[in-house]
Amino acid sequence: KNQVEQSPQSLIILEGKNCTLQCNYTVSPFSNLRWYKQDTGRGPVSLTIMTFSENTKSNGRYTATLDADTKQSSLHITASQLSDSASYICVVKDWGGKLIFGQGTELSVKP
């Protein structure tokens, strides 16, 4: 069964610190992997999209990595800010065009 698993479920960090969120998937064949940020009460907003041939992609303080061999991805946030508090969702698109969503990691950045 195609699945996307994220860890941890939730995370609390202090402002200014770095953190890394993990995503493991079993989707095969796989078209691309996306990371979304979802603020409370809002829809998800795209951070990065990576195909299987891309290892790293950055968007400001967000850096996503992808290892297609081990089917793992990570999202690294550098120098966290209070506005980074949100749910981060890993999404894998299969060759049929279907998006498979992870349950998300709830990040809380404290002052």
Add this chain to the structure above:
Amino acid sequence: DAGITQSPRHKVTETGTPVTLRCHQTENHRYMYWYRQDPGHGLRLIHYSYGVKDTDKGEVSDGYSVSRSKTEDFLLTLESATSSQTSVYFCAITAAGSNYGYTFGSGTRLTVV
């Protein structure tokens, strides 16, 4: 979000009543989707559309119907609302192409009492 709006933002309705949620886009994108988001689950696809009057079912389509009579509007109807349909509903749009991003609306929080 710019280019896509959902209405209403919040709705409380009674079990057994019909409910229609609206998604409106100004991007002229071909593809439109309805998802629901529930605690403990990732977003799940209800229905999608790949053009005017062209729609298809997603993984959790039971109890829902959709219509798309214009490129810009995609309606989701709960024919007879049940408590299990209490959820947050998101509309999304994308242009054609596998690596295009999806733009999501701000969601509709629906409570069925």
